[in-house]
Amino acid sequence: MxxxxxxxxxxxxxxxxxxxxxxxxxxxxxxxxxxxxxxRPEAVPPQAAPASAGGCEDRTPAPSRSESGPKVQxxxxxxxxxxxxxxxxxxxxxxxxxxxRIEGFDIDLxxxxxxxxxxxxxxxxxxxxxxxxRMEAVKNGQVDLIxxxxxxxxxxxxxxxxSAPYFASGQRLVVPKAAKVxxxxxxxxxxxxxxxxxxxxxAVLSPGGNRNPYGTAGIRxxxxxxxxxxxxxxxxxxxxxxxxALAAAQAAQDPTVEQAxxxxxxxxxxxxxRKEDTDLVARVNQVLVNYRADGGWRASYDHWLAxxxxxxxxxxxx
Amino acid sequence: xxxxxQTARAAPGPVVAPVPGPAAAPVPPVVRRAMAxxxxxxxxxxxxxxxxxxxxxxxxxxxxALTAWQAAARARAAGQVVSxxxxxxxxxxxxxRSLADADATAASAFLLAGDAPQAVRDRxxxxxxxxxxxxxxxAARAGSSSEAQQWVATLNRQLPQYAGLVETAGAxxxxxxxxxxxxxxxxxxxxxxxxxxxxQHLAAVEAGRLxxxxxxxxxxxxxxxxxxxxxxxVLVRCQVLLLRRTNRVFNPGLLGASAAVLAAxxxxxxxxxxxxxxxxxxxxxxxxxxxxxxxxxxxxLQSHTAENLDLVARGASGTYTRQWSAxxxxxxxxxxxxxxNGGGRSGGTxxxxxxxxxxxxxxxxxxxxxxxxAWDDRHRTAARSNEQGDYDAxxxxxxxxxxxxxxxxxxxxxxQLARAATAEQAAFTHSAKGTDGVxxxxxxxxxxxxxxxxxxVLRGLGRRLAEYR
Numbered sequence: 001m002x003x004x005x006x007x008x009x010x011x012x013x014x015x016x017x018x019x020x021x022x023x024x025x026x027x028x029x030x031x032x033x034x035x036x037x038x039x040r041p042e043a044v045p046p047q048a049a050p051a052s053a054g055g056c057e058d059r060t061p062a063p064s065r066s067e068s069g070p071k072v073q074x075x076x077x078x079x080x081x082x083x084x085x086x087x088x089x090x091x092x093x094x095x096x097x098x099x100x101r102i103e104g105f106d107i108d109l110x111x112x113x114x115x116x117x118x119x120x121x122x123x124x125x126x127x128x129x130x131x132x133x134r135m136e137a138v139k140n141g142q143v144d145l146i147x148x149x150x151x152x153x154x155x156x157x158x159x160x161x162x163s164a165p166y167f168a169s170g171q172r173l174v175v176p177k178a179a180k181v182x183x184x185x186x187x188x189x190x191x192x193x194x195x196x197x198x199x200x201x202x203a204v205l206s207p208g209g210n211r212n213p214y215g216t217a218g219i220r221x222x223x224x225x226x227x228x229x230x231x232x233x234x235x236x237x238x239x240x241x242x243x244x245a246l247a248a249a250q251a252a253q254d255p256t257v258e259q260a261x262x263x264x265x266x267x268x269x270x271x272x273x274r275k276e277d278t279d280l281v282a283r284v285n286q287v288l289v290n291y292r293a294d295g296g297w298r299a300s301y302d303h304w305l306a307x308x309x310x311x312x313x314x315x316x317x318x
Numbered sequence: 319x320x321x322x323x324q325t326a327r328a329a330p331g332p333v334v335a336p337v338p339g340p341a342a343a344p345v346p347p348v349v350r351r352a353m354a355x356x357x358x359x360x361x362x363x364x365x366x367x368x369x370x371x372x373x374x375x376x377x378x379x380x381x382x383a384l385t386a387w388q389a390a391a392r393a394r395a396a397g398q399v400v401s402x403x404x405x406x407x408x409x410x411x412x413x414x415r416s417l418a419d420a421d422a423t424a425a426s427a428f429l430l431a432g433d434a435p436q437a438v439r440d441r442x443x444x445x446x447x448x449x450x451x452x453x454x455x456x457a458a459r460a461g462s463s464s465e466a467q468q469w470v471a472t473l474n475r476q477l478p479q480y481a482g483l484v485e486t487a488g489a490x491x492x493x494x495x496x497x498x499x500x501x502x503x504x505x506x507x508x509x510x511x512x513x514x515x516x517x518q519h520l521a522a523v524e525a526g527r528l529x530x531x532x533x534x535x536x537x538x539x540x541x542x543x544x545x546x547x548x549x550x551x552v553l554v555r556c557q558v559l560l561l562r563r564t565n566r567v568f569n570p571g572l573l574g575a576s577a578a579v580l581a582a583x584x585x586x587x588x589x590x591x592x593x594x595x596x597x598x599x600x601x602x603x604x605x606x607x608x609x610x611x612x613x614x615x616x617x618x619l620q621s622h623t624a625e626n627l628d629l630v631a632r633g634a635s636g637t638y639t640r641q642w643s644a645x646x647x648x649x650x651x652x653x654x655x656x657x658x659n660g661g662g663r664s665g666g667t668x669x670x671x672x673x674x675x676x677x678x679x680x681x682x683x684x685x686x687x688x689x690x691x692a693w694d695d696r697h698r699t700a701a702r703s704n705e706q707g708d709y710d711a712x713x714x715x716x717x718x719x720x721x722x723x724x725x726x727x728x729x730x731x732x733x734q735l736a737r738a739a740t741a742e743q744a745a746f747t748h749s750a751k752g753t754d755g756v757x758x759x760x761x762x763x764x765x766x767x768x769x770x771x772x773x774x775v776l777r778g779l780g781r782r783l784a785e786y787r
Contacts, residue, residue, distance in 0.1 A: 087632035087709065088496040095632060097431050097491050097498070100710065127707020128633035143707075224634040226500040234504075253495045 056154040057268055060164050061278050063286035067117070069279020075117055075144055083110040084129035084137050084146035084272075088226055090249040091304040092149050102126050106147040108300040109166060109271070109291070113145070116287045131224075132198065135159055138272050145284065146272040149245045151200070153267070161275045163284045165268030166297070168316045171201050172247040172259045174240040176232065181239070184261035188214035191238035194228035197221050201241040204265060229254060244309075245269065252308035363563075364786040370556060371779040375772045378575060381542070381549045382768020385586050386761040388539035393757035395535035396593060400750045403531045404605060406459060407524040408743070410466075411612040413452045413473070414517035418619035420445035421509045424484045425626030426725060428502050429717045431491060446481055453477070456520070463527070469520035476513045480505055499630045506627055510620075525609060532601060535753070536594045539586060542764075546583040550576060553775075560782065571778020578771035582764040589760035593753040600753075603676040604746020610671040611679070611742060615735045617649040617667055618690075622728045625697055629704065629713055642697070650690050663694070675738060676745045682738035686731050693727035700724055 067076070075081055085102055086093040092104040111121035129137045134150060137143050138160045151169065152162045173187045181187035188205070193216045195201040205219055206212065220237050222228055228240035229250045240250065247259045271288075273281050291297050301313045309316065359369040423442040427434040457470045483505035491498030553576045560569055621642055628638035647653070651669065654662030668690060672683035696715060704712035717725045 082707075084707070088499065088634045090496050094496045095709070096494050098494055125707065126709075128704070128709055129707070130633040130636060132636065223637065224500065224631075226497060226634070227504065229497055230500045230504045253490075253497045 056157045057152055057162075057165050057270070059157055060162055060270070060285060061282040063164075063289050064279075064282035065286050066279070067283060069277075069283070071144070071274075071277040071280040072117065072283050075280070079118065080123045080125045081110070081114040081117060082125045082127060082142075082144045083113075084134065084143035084148060085110065085126050086131075086148045087128050088224065089149055089246060090253050091308065092245055092249060093147070105167075105300050105304045106149060108296070108304070110145075110147045112291045112296055113147075113271075113284055113287050116290070117283070131196075134272065138274055141274060144273070144277075144280065148272075149243060149269055150272050151243070151267045152270040156272070159275065161273050161277070161281050162270035163273070163281060164288055165270055166288055166291075167245065167269040168266070169244045169269050170263035170266045171204060171241055172244045172263050173261045174229070174232070174242065174247045174250045174257055175238065175260045177256055177258045179238065179260075181260035184264060185214060187239050187261050188216050188241070190215060190217050192216070192218045192220060192236070194220045194222060194231055194237040194240045196225040196228070196242065197223055199225070199242070200265060200267075201225075201243070205241060226250070229257070232257060248305065248308040364783060367779055367783045367786075371776060371783070374552065374556060374575075374775040374779070377545075377549045377552060378579060378768055378771040378775055381545045381579065382582070382765050382771070384545050385539070385542040385582060385764035385768070388542045389586065389589065389757045389761035389764065392535050392537070392539065392590070392593065393754045393761060395531050396597060396750070396757055397754035399528065399531045399535055399597065399600075400747070400754065402459075403524070403528040404746065404750070406456065407521070407528040407605075408608065409452050409456060410517070410521040410524040411608070413449050413456065414514065414521050415612065415615055415619070416445045416449040416452070417473075417509065417513055417517050418616050418623070420449065420480075421506055421514075422619050422623040422626060424487075425502065425506065425623055425630055426717050428484075428487060428491060428498070429626055429629055429713060433719075435719070442484075446477070449473075450477060463523060466520055466523045469516045469523065472516040473513060473520070476508065476516070480508055480513060483508065496632075499632060499634070502630050503627060503635065506623060510623075514616075514620075521612070528605060532597060532605070536597045538594070539590055542586055543583065546579060546586065549579050550583065553579065564782065569778045569781070571774045571776070571781065573774075573778075575771040575774030575778065578767045578774060582767040582771075585763050585767075586760055589756050593756045596749050596753040596756075600746045600748075600750030602674075603749060604742050607671060607674040607676070607679065608739065608742045608746065610667060610674060611683075611735065611739055614649060614667040614671045614686075615732070615739070617645050618728065618731060618735065621645040621649060622725075625700075625716060625724060628701075629709075629716055632709065639701070646694065650687070650694070653694075663691075671738070675742065677741070679738040679741035679745070682734045682741065686734040686738070689727055689731040689734060693724055693731055696722070696724040696727055 067073070085107060087095040087102060089104065089106070093102060093106040094104055095102050107126075110124055110126075114124045115121040127137070127143050129143065129146060129148060134146055134148065135156065138146055145163075149169075150162075152165060156162070173181065173184050175181045175187050179187070193205055193214075195205055202219075202221060205214060205216060220228075220231060222231070225240065225242040225246050228237060228242065231237045232240060233254065240247070242250070244259075244263055251257055251259050271284055273284065298313065301309075301316075302311075305313070305316075358365065360366050420442055423438060423445060427438045427442055430438065453470055453473055456466065457474070483501055487498045487501035487505060489498070490501055553572060557569055557572050557576070560572070561567060624638045624641035624645060628635075628642065631638060646663075647666070649666050649668055651663040651665035654664075668683065668687055672680055672687065675683050700712045700715035703709075703715060714720075715723060717723060720726070
């Protein structure tokens, strides 16, 4: 029974993605920006994803242009969109120390939503939300939505709502280039691995009990995935397993490390919203459709991510 | 000349008779002579006088020697307190403080990035310089204590690593990499988990040594006092006996000896009491309140570090909010349950430091308590902004260059704590200085008086002895 549910969900996920892929096709049109990023050979996109791992991507309401719902009205009256963001994910959501502004791929997305709802991409109030407080911030209405490399899972769907997927993700290994790692298993066997506390990577490496499926020599658990890069630079760990998006962010901050091996634990990132705000979710889904169609997604990808994730975003559109 | 002849005659005599029991084993001649000595020494009046003269002289000189030795040992310990263990203990506390200050300042400088004023950079580098200098001094002076050396070595090893991590954090931040913040948090973690505990241990070792020197310096010289009283009693008894035998009321020699012993006793008692009271004052107004004050300074600095790192973490960690709560609760007491504004805190290290502090230090600490309330308020305002996601407002309210920032309230608080520390150090020096001189004078004086007393004994009994010739 359980497996049936899972399969149904997976099929549904594939359907959503297929639709999404069609939408993304528009990005290659005349409005598509010129690719400026230099293709880096080490930033090979991960293998083609099989089905989605989350499986609840299809639960999201269909896109709608309607703005008559109570939540959308509330935002319009307030005149600003309150978005929960991260300040530490390089090229996704981070505070540029030079300008003091929060920038990145997720931030561009939030600005696109603000532009659609309020007519001005600058009408966004950013609230920093720590990883552990994301669910809480959405549920109690502290923020209208969260754009913060957040993975869509069925478990989370029980408490909050997600938009349609806007990025295909998973988990990847980050290792020093000097280690010459070619596969995930090779990179992890006998290594001192590093993962963030309470992350899905931690669940992959130590799935409970005394099991050690990848044969690591030891697992260092830290509060934030970026702490892993510090430890790797200081030679205290050999490999870091983290979200694909964050793995790319690490590689972007240190040219001597790379993402290596295949991507595992496929998942999708979505914009999180309150479960009751179905009007907002539907509206945001429409924004996402338009965002891909008008080339906004691609432009943002090229600006922030092409350098560390490869010039061709096809793998991340799945 | 006469003695050996006498011995030779006495030895085979019937003196051996009192040997009890059936064991008729032959007693060695040496033992027999020794056992016979008391009778021999008191058989005749001149012999008794001679014996008394020898015993009294020995007693008086022993008293003098014991007094000089005990007083000198206490003088040495008192000198050690003033010139060695208290400065070393305060140096260790200063190493601890400099490191905590460097950690807080590094976080401030990081938050201000390119806007960091020269004063902030200077303060950070000054802290590292002070710590390095004092560590070198501690390494040179710690001498015998291998425990202290071990902590000094740990700190010497860690200090350059810490500085390197802080530099890397700054360099990454200048390139716009969030990694910089992670580096700074890692550096601070090193400081909090390894270096500050090592510095705390070093301070505890030095504080223990100071306590030991205090104990040695202010233990009362009971042995010398007891021997002095015994000497005095024997001298008086001797004079009473002489009075009965000779009907001469005064023996100037013995009288002088008694006066000298009495004077030495009085000097010893007065000197010891005065030194003890000076040391007790230096401890009560200096060393002990300084210890509480040092703790308050460290807690204030660590609170400031936690406050800054919470902003450095930019929501990546909830550790620092918890640290702030725990540290400030220890520093100024837990906030009242309903304390929305002002916190309604009471108790804590600050209050303890104030209650034990002398005059000016207490005033400075009262001021510090007021400043803490302001700091606490401003911190709460900044934290509220941060919670609401207004990072820039939080940053400005925390380290912004205005007088209304949490940083400026902290700085003012730290200055008052420094003022209190100066006052308590002065109180220590004022009370403790000179105690070793007082005790040294007792040692020298009692030696001279004992020699005079011995001369008096010999002269007084010599007169009587001469009457038998």
